[in-house]
Amino acid sequence: MSLINVSKLTFAYEGSYDNIFEKVSFQIDTDWKLGFMGRNGRGKTTFLNLLLGKHEYSGTISADVQFEYFPYVVENKENHTIDVIEEIYPDYVHWELMRELSLLQVTEDVLYRPFESLSNGEQTKVLLATLFLKENRFLLIDEPTNHLDMNARKLVSEYLNSKSGFILVSHDRAFLDHCVDHILSINKTNIEIQKGNFSDWWENKQRQDQYELAENDKLKKDIKRLSKAAKRTSDWSDEVEKSKNGTRNSGSKLDKGYVGHKAAKMMKRSKSMEQRQHSAIEEKSKLLKNVESSDNLKISQLVYHKNQLAELEHISISYGDKTVCEDISFTIEQGERIALEGKNGSGKSSIIKLICGEDIPYSGTFRKGSQLKISYVSQDTSHLQGNLTDFARDQDIDESLFKAILRKLDFSRIQFEKDMSAFSGGQKKKVLIAKSLCEKAHLHIWDEPLNFIDIFSRMQIEELLLEYSPTLLFVEHDLEFCNNVATKVVKL
Template identity: 55%
Template sequence: MSQIQISNLTFSYEGSLVEVFQNASFQIDTDWKLGFVGRNGRGKTTLLKLLLGEYEYRGQIKSQVDFFYFPFPIQNQDDLTINVLEEINPTLEQWRIRKEMHLLELDEDILYQVFSTLSKGEQTKILLAALFLKEGGFLLIDEPTNHLDVQGRQQVSAYLNQKKGFILVSHDRKFLDDCVDHILSIQKQSIVVQRGNYSSYHKNKEAKDLFEWKQNEKIKGEIKAMEEAKRKTKTWSDKVEDTKIGTRVAGLRPDRGAIGHKAAKMMKRSKVMENRIDRSLDEKSKLLKEVEEKEDMKLFPQKYTKNTLVSFKNVAIQYNGNTICSDVSFELNQGDRMNLQGRNGSGKSSIIKLILGEDIHFTGEKEIGSGMKISYVNQDTSFLEGSIQDYAIQEGIDETLFITLLRKLDLKREDLNTNIKYYSQGQKKKVLLAKSLCERAHLYIWDEPLNYIDVLSREQIEEVILKYCPTMLFVEHDELFCEKVATKRSVIQ
């Protein structure tokens, strides 16, 4: 076991006036299983790249271990999987990789399949196994769950729970609880390291925030009183200074020297009091800066004319002569929030496309409500570009409401003046979600809406859904979100 020490870390991107980190200091042990959390855009991936030495910075990063980043870039995706693994780790022994594959419930046959033909989940698991077999390394694992279904997440969390020596960036609360023993959190003003899993961290953070919020009114009152005292002190000292001019009373000339001496003493006392009040004001103003605000949001669901919005009976979908899914039967009624479940590749997205009216070959019975307004959140964000204002016009949504929702989802003002194509993956997903929340729809269809979305934003989205009770059909692998939001489930075999 050794330590990774970060001291007075300061970093900003070239051309930016905003510092991502300012004099950040903390230390972690290389034996820890560290969950890394924080709102989108706070600098989680940036910190990983700083550890890798990809950016210049001020301060110090001291470590006796090498850092390995996941996902690892693959030079030749059309090579056999075993060759890809040997390129990552030239000293790899096959008996060791087979042992790791067994822990991850991977079939050994995939070693001799072309890497690009593996599912995204299989690729994630086999690369994790190969990287953990590198000697003397500390793994930086950046959001591995985005391509994993529920079963895959359970397998990977069980695997990571048997390992040590990694930082894991993830927004899946249950996944973090199952495999970490420390939390590294980027907060509004600082970076915090705490022992325990995500739930224990969250409980402590909520208790701290609640205590600070309870002090809020008291602090506001104290700040107001101090500002008033400062104003009175300034007025008092100004009046004393004015007496130095003096006035002739009953033919007497004022003693300007005595008055000046008295005024100077009082001015000095006044200045001392002003400085003391300024310091106290500064301290009071900082007290609430770490509190994460989880602002309420709005949703505008519309009631459809009929009770049943979507009905599938024994539906099967085919692509190029291959059956993707079969015997799919369900009804989506007014007020239902259906979680469409199934392993990766089982046809969930194809069912959604069928509901949206895409030309997909199918057999069976399908009924979609006529004239129904659907609000859709796509898995893909790569098409997003241009300004926020132009996107709102293009989508026919209220620009003011759209920007308000993005601000509540923690996009900063400077982000709103940036081309969307430069947003992080999480910020792009928030654009799609905010757009959907703006739309007055009968049915909301969300296809893996929470990929890359930070925990606090997930909680905001849960709360707005539970408050406004829209009719929904969604695909999502965050088990905790599904437990809270879904009223029914349909499993695609």
Template identity: 40%
Template sequence: MEPITINNLTFAYPGQEPLFNHCDLNISSDWKLGLLGRNGRGKTTLLKILQKQLSFQESIQTNLKFNYYPLVIREPNDYTLNVLMRSGYQGEQWQIERELNLMATPTELLWQPFSSLSGGEQTHVMLATLFAQDGYFPLLDEPTNHLDQDGRKQIAQYLKAKKNGFIITSHDRDFLDKVIDHSLVIEQHQLVLTRGNYSDYFVHKEQRDSTAIKKNENLLKDIHHLKQTRQAKSQWAQQAENEKKNNSHADKGFIGAKATKMMKKATIMKGRLDTAIEERKGLLKEIENVVPLTINVLPTNHQLLLSINDLTLSYPTKQLCSNITATIEKNDQVLLCGNNGTGKSSIINAIIGTFSGKQSGDILFSSALKISTVRQDYSDNHGSLRSFASSSKINYDQFLNLLRKLGMERATFNVPIEEMSMGQQKKVELARSLAEPAHLYLWDEPLNYLDTYNQQQLIQLIQEKRPPMLIVEHDQNFIKQTATKKIEI
């Protein structure tokens, strides 16, 4: 067991508020630690600091060597085994095969081009490579992205069975409950450590929030009372000054001295009250609130928006899906479900005309149908938010307002999109879709990289507005609360 000791950690990106402010922490290497927190709070940054990829104040002491998910992938069209070997892996092929067997994942994937694997299959082979490497402590940044429900169960069982520890970030509550035994949460520039899984942390947080809300209510009452007292004292002193002005010359000496004394006393009292008010304001605690989102749904007189008839998709060496028939009507929230590699994303690409493989069957649209998408891969989003809004033909002010509601700090508005965190980039992609006027929304794994607050925002929005949607998603809580029907592949 090797410790990770953090002493007085402070870190901020240039021109931004500190992500961490004088933080102290001790972590044991045998913990299965969930690193949690809202997007943009510094989860990935902390993982980079542990790997000494960023400079920071004070120290982190450990003898551990770290490896990191996702791997840096070079020449993805090569065989998967060759790609993994180039990623920095220093072990043997049989060790990777051993880990794949523990995941119940076919070892034949190693002899397929990495680029041909589904997102879930790529996750499996990269995780296998990390855990096959002896003498390293794994840092896992959002490994549940792109995993279907069966894949998440497989990886959860695999990680739970591991004897060694790791640090993992994820926003899938059910997955974390099965995997972690400690939670480290970034809250208001501080690191909050809790023993137990995500649900244990959430119960603890609700108790702290409930206590904080009661304290806030009492402090606000104190502040209101102090302000009333301050106003009364000011009026009292002003009355004395008016009395001085309105009396005869004979009385002015006495009254003037009295007024001066009262004014001085009132000034001292006001200063004390001001100090007391500011002290109580400083004690107020910030409570996370779920702010409602908006969506720019266009009205339509068409009941049937989209019809898919006998759709079959394939690549030269791989069959994806066959004979898919389905309809989407204006009140539908349709879940497109199936295992990784069965062609869910490819169906969305076929609908919008970007599928590059072989396609047969019909896709029919209602007249003048406008479609908005949330894509899995949005690496082509770049530049300033203003130029991005302009090129996307969306209202800039509405776009920024949605980003603020999603929790993006105003300071981030000046950061180029390609330099934002993955969670912030996902919010840009999502806010663009919400701001686009559309009759139908095609969302491909919209919850990837979004924290639980953002997930709840989307659930509330879909439940209240019921926009017509075709969704690919694996989060069971989201599916249960939003989907009105399913298309099985």
């Protein structure tokens, strides 16, 4: 066991007005299984990069361990998997590798296939097995669940639960609950560490929020009282100032020297009181620190003239000799929220493409309502570039509503001035979801919409879907989200 000490850490990107971290101090035990949480853009990946020594900062980070970052970048994906592993870790021991792969239910034959031929889930498992071969390292694991299906997530969470000595960035609540024993959270104004899993942290967070909100009500009353007092004091100062040139009630003239001296003393006193009152107002205004803003979002959906929007009967999809799914039957009716579930490669994306109108080779019967308007959220965000104003105009959506939704999903106003290519993965996903929510559609189709999106925003999107009940067909591997949102599950 050793400690990682972070003391008075301050960091801002060059050209930025705001510090991402300001005089942050805490300790991490290298035996912990540490879940790392925070809103998109708060600095989780930045902090991992600071640990890796990639940026200059003020303050100190001291540690007796080396850091190792996941995911690895694989340059030559056409190479056999065994060669990819050797490139990452030349000193690996074969039997130890086989032990790790066995725990992750990866068969030995994948080692002798080109790495690019492995599924996303297999690639993640192979690279995780390689990561845990390295000894005396503290592991920085950045969002390993993206593109893992539910079964793979469960397996990987069990694997991580058997390990220790890592920071895990993940936004999957069920996943975090299963494999961490501490939570490191980047809040609005500080970083804090709590013992326990996500559910323990969330319970404490809600309790703290309720306390802060109750305190905030008191503070608002105090601020109102102080503001009134400050105004009275200011008015009094003005009256004192005027009295220097006034007259006594009897009509006799004032001793202006005496009154001037007295007025100056009263003025000094009143200004001092006023300053103290304004300082108290300012101080109290800062006290509501870490309650996350999660205002309700509002959308309006088109109503279709029939209850049934689409129907699939005995649909099978094949590409050449490869059948990706067969004998799939289900209907999409107005107001339903349908989760498409299945392992990676089971045909979920192909079914979505078919419904969206792409030319997909299929057999069976597929019917879709005429003039049906669909809003689609893709997994891919790589095409996003340019500013948000131009994007809203190009997509023919209401810019004010679009930006209001992004504000409620924790976009700062400064983000509106940036190029979208500089956004984090979660922020890019939020752009696509906000666009979809702005579009007048009968049916929303979302393909893995929550990749990279923070937990607070996930909960907010859940609340929206439950409140406004848009018709939705979605693929998502976040178990909590599916359990909370889906009215129907179609398993492939």
